Amino acid sequence: MNAIARLLGIKSTDEVDHIEMKFAAWWSEGRPVLVLLVCLGLAALGAFFYYRYQNEQPLEKKKRRRILLTVFRSGLLAIVGFILAEPIVSVSLTEHPRPILLMLFDGSDSMNLVDELSTEQADALDAMTPDSINPSEQTRLELLNHALKNGALSEAVGQLHEKFDVRYYSTDEGHSIKELGQQGETKALENDLTAEIQTTAIGSSLDELNRRHGTRHLAGVVVVSDFGQNAGNPALTSAEQLDVPVIATGVGPQEVIDVSIALQAPLVLKQDENTSLSATLRQQGATGSSVSIQLFQRRLGTATDAVLEAEKLPIGTPVVVVLEEGTVDVDLPYLPENSGRFEVIAEVSGLSGEVSSRNNEAQREVIIRDESLNLFFVEHEPTWEWRFVKEVFHRDPLIGHEGFRTFLRSADFKVRQSNDLFVDRLVRPRDEFFANDVVLISDVPSEMLTTPFQDQLVEYVERFGGGLVIIAGPRFSIGALQGTQLADMLPVVVDRSLRPKPSKFQLSFTP
Template identity: 45%
Template sequence: MADLARRRAGVNLGAVVILSDFNQNAGPPPLQAAETLGVPLFTVGLGPAVTADIAVELQLPPLLKKDERSVLTAVVRHEGYDGQTVRVAFAARRVSADPTVTASETPLGERTVVLDAPSVDVTLPIEPHEAGHFEFIAQVDPLPGETVVENNRSVRDNYVREYYLRLLFAEYEPTWEWRFVKEVFHRDRLVGEQGFRTYLRSADLSVRRQNPLFLETLALPRSEFFSYDVLILGDMPEAALTSSFCEMTREFVADMGGGLVVLAGPRFGAGRLMNTPLGDMLPVQLGPHSQIRQARPFRLRRTAEADLYDFMQLGDNPLENDQAWLNLGPLAWYQPVERLRPMATALAVHPTDKCLDGVTPQPIIAVTNYGKGEVVYIGFNELWRLRRKYGELYYRRFWGQLIHRLALRHALGTQKRFVVRSDRKEYKAGDTAVLTVEAYDADYRPLADDLAGGTLEGRLVSGDSMRPLRLAMVRPGLFQTRSPVSAAGEYRLQVRDPITGDWAESRFLVQSRSVEKQVASRNLELQRRLAETTGGRAYELQDFEQLIDELPAGSKTETNVQEIPVWNTWPVFVAVVGLLFGEWFFRKRANLA
């Protein structure tokens, strides 16, 4: 329609008849193009308006770790199969570096579900025992009457990684929270002895020097500081938080996507952070000299937003979750704040106390985004009380899910310093991919022009084809290019790290399936809106003869303006000849000729 609108100049168009299933493949929005055309549209529908169809879409967690439990989710959507039972099968296949080698699929499990809603979520817990690049598959069996079966299978790729998270806990003295967090993560397979380090200000210097678990100082080299994934900041005095530490922490969260947890304590109080650059990072505003409040014990109250955060879900169901949080018991004190910052979210609040505005409940647990990372504020340091009756079950679940969430924003392994990304994980053939690299040097400073030469060397690999790329520097630390992707298949974006010489890689998928193969039914709503918006009418194919009779037949008056030179007309010719004849006649009578 947009093309017709451009070509109709000078054409007296009375109406347009469109025969289609009205499922759009590409191009501008149809309604916008119809308005530009400016004539009535008479739409004739091809294909059934309602069909029997079932489709599956596989959703993967963003992070899969070897020997750690993860959950695959298959979203099954259907039309016309209410109440029927279907089998959903899950499988995995290792992706070989050699594109000519295709591994066989390994079944992971299957689920049988009843289609009692238009969309049904089917989950399968898995525990990968091998690291590497894998394709995960979800598939539903075809049902009688299906016209399109291409959407019965969904394939997604991801990496199963073998790594450990790096966690730094800074505290002044060995509180109960510090002791139990240290025990939990020191034995945790995701962190372990290699991943957990602590700085304990009050510890003897010889202990800090000899025990590999302890850091001697917080004045770490940048290369070591930025290798951590999450920082936990306990009840530390202001004097221990140097400007260098605070600035690196701000850069770690805002620029590198790291996670920061701030635990309020009764000795120094969290208000001391407001006198440091860390104060602006918190989700709450504190008074710089505010003291803890311990007038009467209270039970914290979870907010409705807490249901959206996995680390606030301690039980497998709402009843168990309530029971787990009740197990925390009454709290004797908390750190009051002046207000909750804009864009921050309170996940747990005081049941009665308010902020300075007299309306907002005092936040006890709050979270906010800060740059590329996230900051969590906990207004007390007695979460260890969750261990009562149930041991580490709920305590480990809270801290494990919190650290896991914060670490997800931080790129993994050596990619913390050199991160290759595409703007999407899936494209359609003909799209343009935006390819970026966030690059830092060995000290985690943004890679500058003098090191990278203004561009990075890259290549885009798909099957047997390889296309060289140059990624130009947008600003120090960020390099970017755009590349069209015309053929379907899996693409590997590889960029050479100028510091190590190694190739870093990111993958994405280009799909070629058209709408016709994904949607079996006609878009009846769009068909009707196109007709109604333009003053036309919608028809079924069997009513086509009726359409012929109802097309507008009224005549239109056309005005055509033509410019004709005056000297080239008959009246002017006759006038000129008449004048010449008249002159000759009068001169003859006067005997002048």
């Protein structure tokens, strides 16, 4: 049975229960006796015709040759009949796949550090590989690559291949992972490990392994890292969700010291308006330590005013923060004094013995305007949405009372002329209309959207790149735009017959 299994390409780890011959032709399905009779009949027919009509004189004298040819032709006809029955070999087996063992290697830049080793530690590392190396001069990654190629660690990994289906992964950019190539016969790593990414996100990498292999026959996960996690989900929570043994193999010192900073800032700021930027500090092994955060800014160029390698200027005074467990959020005061494009940089002071200083800096690009954003709101009557939007943007420092203007069709013409909040007509002079940054059109009837206004709006969006927001309302709905130039600019197909349904509905793709 095992010999037949090997001929069929079945792995030795599979157990063959039984092998059965079946036939698929319409006349032979479920009729093995009929197939046997047909084969015997064809063989007999071949022998009859050969003896009856193939009686040449030379063969009459050589009976042995004549018998062999008769058997050959009879067997050939029997094989033809057997093939016409469309035979099928049905193999029933029980598969015993080898459990999968995942090995996750840290691909962050901290693996390129050279650790200060004691004499005992250096001797122990030197004994792990037969190569003549000086562990005190090797980075963590170089020591790991040496150990995986030769020595006790290489032999131990080789023994794992006999019991498990070992897969190699490395942490990658974007809190993801990448699978590493393996050699054909030995299944060892095809290339040396590399460490180029800036963050260590063990938890997010374990989550990705869970998504790829969580439903398969997973035996466990071996994580090789310095465990200086500075990004992503908590590693302990992700390891618990795997629900398999997770073996942590540490590289480097037992206690990792590291602090990182992330910066959040609005995309657009107003000149000479006090604001605050939000910085988030993450630390490891430095609870209770004090660090300082300093803000810098660097002017960036534009299409017409290129600024190369502008000087990084400090902003204000450093903010001192005491590190706590987990993350610490810090508000950094910021007063933009000049308009234009700037890169805002937050730097946190390093710690003694820190594994990497590359994550001690965070940048954000901001645009500082010397005037308010201009927003033009077109509405039919003072709805609740109109009142809400007006109040929100009046309080926004980037827009305020100066930047918000509205055309309200139901408003009295004299009110529109006397109140600075309103514009008296929908079609405005080109220099005034094109000075807007965003145009909002709410629940308006189609007759309100005159052809001159549509032409002006299309030119504003398509030629000058202006912003357009359409707010569908309950009175006229989006169907009021059908047949207008505005409908052609929308990412949906406008149908006047469509009306909101009071019952539940499901979104569907447009044709």
